[in-house]
Amino acid sequence: WCSQHDWVEDMSAPAYHLILEGILILWIIRLLFSKTYKLHETYKLTEKEKEELIEEWQPEALVPPVSKDYPTLNYDVVTGPPSHKITINGKDCINFASFNFLGLLDNERVKQKALASLKKYGVGTCGPRGFYGTFDVHLELESRLSKFMKTEEAILYSYGFATIASAIPAYSKRGDIIFVDEAACFAIQKGLQASRSLIKYFKHNDMEDLERLLKEQELEDLKNPRKARVTRKFIVVEGLYINTADICPLPELVKLKYKYKVRIFLEESMSFGVLGDHGRGVTEHFGVNIDDIDLISANMENALASIGGFCCGRSFVIDHQRLSGQGYCFSASLPPMLAAAAIEALNIMEEDPDVFRVLREKCKHVYNALQGTPGLKLAGVPVAPALHLELERSSGSRESDMKQLRSVVDYCMERHVALTLARCLEKEERFLPPPR
Amino acid sequence: SSKRTDLARCGNGLKSISHTQIGWLNLHKDNQNVPHNSSLYKKPFVESFEETPLWVAVLTYMGYGILTIFGYLRDFLRHWDIEKCHVARERDEQKDFVPLYQDFENFYTRNLYMRIRDNWNRPICSVPGAKVDLVERVTHDYNWTFEHTGKVVKDVINMGSYNYLGFAENTGACADAALEVTKMYGVGVGSTRCEMGNLDIHEEMEQLVARFLGVESAMAFGMGFATNSMNIPALMGKGCLILSDELNHTSLVLGARLSGSTIRVFKHNNMQSLEKLLRDAIVHGQPRTHRPWKKILIVVEGIYSMEGSIVRLPEVIALKKRYKAYLYLDEAHSIGALGPNGRGVVDYFGLDSKDVDIMMGTFTKSFGAAGGYIGGKKELIDYLRRHSHSAMYATSMSPPVAQQIITSMKIIMGEDGTTLGADRLRQLSQNTTFFRRRLHEMGFIIYGNDDSPVVPLMLYMPAKIGAFGREMLKRNIGTVVVGFPATPIIESRARFCVSAAHTREMLDTVSPISNMKHKRQKFTFIFSPPPYSYLQHGLFLL
Numbered sequence: 001w002c003s004q005h006d007w008v009e010d011m012s013a014p015a016y017h018l019i020l021e022g023i024l025i026l027w028i029i030r031l032l033f034s035k036t037y038k039l040h041e042t043y044k045l046t047e048k049e050k051e052e053l054i055e056e057w058q059p060e061a062l063v064p065p066v067s068k069d070y071p072t073l074n075y076d077v078v079t080g081p082p083s084h085k086i087t088i089n090g091k092d093c094i095n096f097a098s099f100n101f102l103g104l105l106d107n108e109r110v111k112q113k114a115l116a117s118l119k120k121y122g123v124g125t126c127g128p129r130g131f132y133g134t135f136d137v138h139l140e141l142e143s144r145l146s147k148f149m150k151t152e153e154a155i156l157y158s159y160g161f162a163t164i165a166s167a168i169p170a171y172s173k174r175g176d177i178i179f180v181d182e183a184a185c186f187a188i189q190k191g192l193q194a195s196r197s198l199i200k201y202f203k204h205n206d207m208e209d210l211e212r213l214l215k216e217q218e219l220e221d222l223k224n225p226r227k228a229r230v231t232r233k234f235i236v237v238e239g240l241y242i243n244t245a246d247i248c249p250l251p252e253l254v255k256l257k258y259k260y261k262v263r264i265f266l267e268e269s270m271s272f273g274v275l276g277d278h279g280r281g282v283t284e285h286f287g288v289n290i291d292d293i294d295l296i297s298a299n300m301e302n303a304l305a306s307i308g309g310f311c312c313g314r315s316f317v318i319d320h321q322r323l324s325g326q327g328y329c330f331s332a333s334l335p336p337m338l339a340a341a342a343i344e345a346l347n348i349m350e351e352d353p354d355v356f357r358v359l360r361e362k363c364k365h366v367y368n369a370l371q372g373t374p375g376l377k378l379a380g381v382p383v384a385p386a387l388h389l390e391l392e393r394s395s396g397s398r399e400s401d402m403k404q405l406r407s408v409v410d411y412c413m414e415r416h417v418a419l420t421l422a423r424c425l426e427k428e429e430r431f432l433p434p435p436r
Numbered sequence: 437s438s439k440r441t442d443l444a445r446c447g448n449g450l451k452s453i454s455h456t457q458i459g460w461l462n463l464h465k466d467n468q469n470v471p472h473n474s475s476l477y478k479k480p481f482v483e484s485f486e487e488t489p490l491w492v493a494v495l496t497y498m499g500y501g502i503l504t505i506f507g508y509l510r511d512f513l514r515h516w517d518i519e520k521c522h523v524a525r526e527r528d529e530q531k532d533f534v535p536l537y538q539d540f541e542n543f544y545t546r547n548l549y550m551r552i553r554d555n556w557n558r559p560i561c562s563v564p565g566a567k568v569d570l571v572e573r574v575t576h577d578y579n580w581t582f583e584h585t586g587k588v589v590k591d592v593i594n595m596g597s598y599n600y601l602g603f604a605e606n607t608g609a610c611a612d613a614a615l616e617v618t619k620m621y622g623v624g625v626g627s628t629r630c631e632m633g634n635l636d637i638h639e640e641m642e643q644l645v646a647r648f649l650g651v652e653s654a655m656a657f658g659m660g661f662a663t664n665s666m667n668i669p670a671l672m673g674k675g676c677l678i679l680s681d682e683l684n685h686t687s688l689v690l691g692a693r694l695s696g697s698t699i700r701v702f703k704h705n706n707m708q709s710l711e712k713l714l715r716d717a718i719v720h721g722q723p724r725t726h727r728p729w730k731k732i733l734i735v736v737e738g739i740y741s742m743e744g745s746i747v748r749l750p751e752v753i754a755l756k757k758r759y760k761a762y763l764y765l766d767e768a769h770s771i772g773a774l775g776p777n778g779r780g781v782v783d784y785f786g787l788d789s790k791d792v793d794i795m796m797g798t799f800t801k802s803f804g805a806a807g808g809y810i811g812g813k814k815e816l817i818d819y820l821r822r823h824s825h826s827a828m829y830a831t832s833m834s835p836p837v838a839q840q841i842i843t844s845m846k847i848i849m850g851e852d853g854t855t856l857g858a859d860r861l862r863q864l865s866q867n868t869t870f871f872r873r874r875l876h877e878m879g880f881i882i883y884g885n886d887d888s889p890v891v892p893l894m895l896y897m898p899a900k901i902g903a904f905g906r907e908m909l910k911r912n913i914g915t916v917v918v919g920f921p922a923t924p925i926i927e928s929r930a931r932f933c934v935s936a937a938h939t940r941e942m943l944d945t946v947s948p949i950s951n952m953k954h955k956r957q958k959f960t961f962i963f964s965p966p967p968y969s970y971l972q973h974g975l976f977l978l
Contacts, residue, residue, distance in 0.1 A: 045719065050715065050719045053718060053719050054715065054718050054719065054759065057718045057728055057729075057760065058760070059729070059730065059731045059732060059760055059761070059762070060730045060731050062671065062731065062762050062793055062794075062816060063671065063815055063816050063819035063820075064819070065815065066815070066818050066819050066822055075629065075630055075634035075821070076632070076634060077634055077635070077636055077639060078632060078633075078634060078635050078636065079635070079636045080620070080621070081620060081621045081622050082621070082622075082625055082626060082627065082632065082633070082635065083622065086632070088632070095632070097627065097631060097632040098625075098626035098627040098632050098633075099626045099627060100624075100626045104624075105622050105623075105624050105625075105626055106622045110622070110623065111618060111619065111622060111623065114618055114623045114836075115615060115618055115619070118606065118611065118614055118615060118618065118836065119606055119611070119615075120562070120563075120606060121562070121563055121564075121606060122563045122564075122565075122604050122605055122606040122611060122804060123610070123611070123614050123804055123805055123806075123836060123837060123840040124603075124604060124799075124800055124803070124804040124805045124806050124837075124840065125564060125800070125806070126564045126597040126598045126599045126604045126800065126801065126804060127564065127596065127597045127598050127800075129557060130556045130557055131556070131596045131597070131916045132558060132560055132564060132568065132594060132596040132597050132914060132916070133564070133597070134557050134558065134559045134560065135559065135560060135561065136559050136560075136561045136571055138559075139559055158659055158806065159658055159659035159661075159662055159830065159831075160830065160831055161659075161662060161666075161825075161826070161829060161830035161831075162659060162661065162662050165665075171536060185829070186825065186828070186829045187829060187830075190665075190666075190694065190825070193694055194690060194693070194694060228534075229534065230534065230535075230538070231534060232534050232535075232536065233534065258529075261532065261533045261534065262533075263530075263533065263536070291527065299831075301624060301625075301626060301831045302626065304624075305622070305623070305624040305626065306623060306624050307623075307624060307625075307658065307831060307833075307834050314524070314527070315524045316524035316525060316526055316527075316536075317536065319524060320536075320537065320542075322557075323545060323549070326661070326686055326687075326690060327659075327661055327662075330661060330685065330686045330687060331659060331660065331661035331662075331687075332598075332660065332798075332800040332806055334806075335805075335806050335834070335837060337618070337623065337836065338623060338624075338834060341623040341624070418632065420627075420631040420632055421631075422631075
């Protein structure tokens with residue numbers, strides 16, 4: 001009887017167990033054969049629903065409407081050559097608005113050389129530099145520029161804006177760090193955006209702020225030395241800032257460069273052909289060794305009165321742009337007559353270094369003359385050829401400030417002096433300069 | 437659909453069967469609302485892209501593999517100073533800085549590109565017309581440096597410059613007008629468009645461009661590349677979608693990236709891929725949030741310069757209308773070169789230019805000048821005048837360049853009173869048809885549409901790239917060869933640009949020479965004679 005009882009007991013536990021196991025097995029079989037689905041596909045739209053969505057969707061207008069009396073909508077039309085005397089909207093004025101620093105825009109020698117080049121080469125180049133778009137004029141201009149600036153090599157671009165905007169992304173990629181001045185011009189900002197690097201802004205011309213940022217970066221590097229060994233660091237500054245018309249403190253920057261091991265890119269659009277005893281720019285102005293600057297970029301549209309831009313520096317640095325500078329490889333080359341005009345302008349600069357002294361004196365003269373104007377304050381240094389006049393007291397709204405400045409400009413034009421409002425895209429600029 | 441044919445039985449890259457296929461394409465099997473597109477094309481649309489034969493692909497990969505191994509070997513030798521290093525070095529004072537370039541970035545440049553570098557950047561010293569004078573250069577250290585001998589190679593037939601209508605000339609009406617303008621205005625401008633750089637000649641040119649294209653208004657910029665990269669960001673922003681073709685030009689890609697919009701890529705000229713992307717985008721909205729897109733922009737080119745293909749514009753416009761997207765058409769190569777009146781790809785298909793929202797193009801190729809333009813509705817151009825980066829910050833176009841555009845455009849339109857424009861257009865289309873047919877008859881693999889003046893001839897093997905370029909130059913023909921990374925790695929090609937300035941005799945000269953040289957290269961699929969240093973002569977058997 002005991003053994004039977006034991007047996008029944010043995011059987012009852014397994015029976016309960018068996019039923020449980022049986023249920024589990026059935027559940028597993030069910031799970032194995034049920035369809036799996038991801039969460040977001042639980043709502044599968046039918047074709048009809050899709051068609052309805054497509055019918056309903058309305059895009060925005062391609063462009064938002066622009067009000068008719070927007071100031072920059074209607075450009076001032078200039079008839080005739082844009083030189084010292086300029087005819088705007090029918091009025092003859094003295095031109096204080098173009099970047100014609102050395103007065104070469106209507107120089108006869110430059111024009112003659114451009115005409116000669118036109119007679120030889122025609123106007124366009126019909127191709128990028130790689131595919132039969134390299135003319136001997138281009139090579140000559142590059143070698144002349146590099147000799148003038150006392151660097152190893154120079155590279156030519158066909159558009160001033162594209163020069164620095166292509167140079168920065170050629171070297172700095174995602175993961176690299178760039179320290180930029182807040183007052184950097186728009187072309188630099190586009191270059192920074194295209195490079196996808198980490199951007200750190202320091203206050204305008206404030207070396208302590210820059211040093212603070214560099215120290216912070218150094219501490220970060222100590223935490224992660226492997227990453228720091230492959231992260232490139234750059235400082236991008238302008239020689240003469242177009243937005244504030246003052247000069248960057250180059251000697252201190254060079255000291256910081258060697259202390260923290262960052263490379264310097266110098267943008268000299270405004271200072272090339274202006275600063276320095278021979279017009280070599282801010283490096284000559286301060287007496288800094290040009291090899292200390294890794295890359296100097298400038299456009300030829302200000303002092304050289306041509307079109308285009310160039311970068312110069314050591315071959316180690318510049319040669320890389322010949323294959324990876326987008327504005328160089330994928331764009332047509334500079335028309336040869338413009339290159340010939342630039343060569344002749346360079347000749348004039350080299351022959352007569354006195355012109356820079358004359359320019360500096362005239363700048364000082366204008367600066368002193370404009371100093372005491374009531375209601376307006378002058379921004380810039382005495383040697384800067386492009387000065388800004390800002391309102392002393394802002395009315396609070398940018399629009400009314402602009403209107404007031406516009407009326408100042410119109411008043412001047414009535415009296416045959418041409419000035420212009422400095423234009424900028426409000427939504428795109430990172431640090432909006434005050435109206436002037 | 438115009439898919440690659442898979443019937444290419446080839447020996448030495450010669451195709452043995454005809455490849456023509458008509459481009460009637462069914463967008464859907466269960467086509468609901470999009471009109472059946474056989475009615476969209478007024479004449480046959482013949483395009484072909486033959487598939488690479490398998491054995492050619494294998495050999496090409498082998499060739500690249502061998503070159504890579506040798507590259508590593510030479511890097512090793514350079515590192516241990518066994519071979520003299522010509523690569524420029526960092527300054528001694530900056531030796532402990534973070535290296536400017538990663539070693540691997542330049543691997544391709546150092547070891548593959550350097551071998552055949554003499555095929556590119558050839559300097560010229562005359563007008564880039566049908567015949568050009570090249571500056572002779574020699575290299576004593578295997579392409580690391582070049583020296584000019586002082587001699588000039590005269591009268592090289594120029595199959596490389598983008599001179600479709602032959603306006604690259606230094607005599608004639610265009611050159612005379614440009615001379616006059618240079619005397620009057622000078623060369624530079626010195627100011628931006630919106631400040632003091634808007635000359636009357638710019639206004640005249642823009643009105644003429646608008647009339648030429650058949651749009652309400654147009655605006656011109658100083659550089660074609662910059663036109664794309666500065667205006668797409670002004671039109672698109674966050675929350676917008678850009679649908680861009682696989683093979684779009686770098687400037688379009690850069691412009692799309694700078695705008696901050698989402699970018700989706702559809703297969704090259706493939707309308708099913710584009711439609712699928714459009715439907716998915718509208719139905720599902722933005723990723724993750726599913727908000728509806730603000731705007732959708734389709735970015736295509738008129739003629740793709742590496743493939744020679746023409747965009748399927750009627751279908752793109754049908755899709756755009758159906759799904760309410762906007763169309764950005766980049767006519768860099770096709771303006772002036774296609775169409776019975778030279779008005780570009782819209783003219784070629786006989787469509788209405790008002791259907792294309794933004795027509796962009798460049799003046800470099802067919803007009804012999806420089807710069808770019810955008811044409812469209814008046815609101816669009818007014819907006820761009822206010823918001824374009826180029827108008828605010830970049831210098832305006834040089835006056836003689838603007839005059840060249842005005843004169844050449846008037847000639848094409850026939851407004852100068854002669855038939856010169858019509859003659860050139862006819863000559864170009866005749867030259868294109870003749871040249872393509874000749875190359876077909878000889879059995880080459882040619883990509884692209886039968887009507888496009890860009891003729892890519894497939895080479896495939898890496899060694900052939902260098903050999904083709906050099907051999908053609910020896911016979912006084914200048915060609916353009918392209919390899920990786922401008923093209924996919926196994927599809928290296930030589931590209932001919934037919935011009936209205938080429939005569940029948942010139943084209944007759946070019947075709948048999950390519951044929952003869954191509955046949956000679958039957959067995960040199962890897963072993964073209966690259967330059968070597970003396971030390972390696974003993975090491976390598978090739």
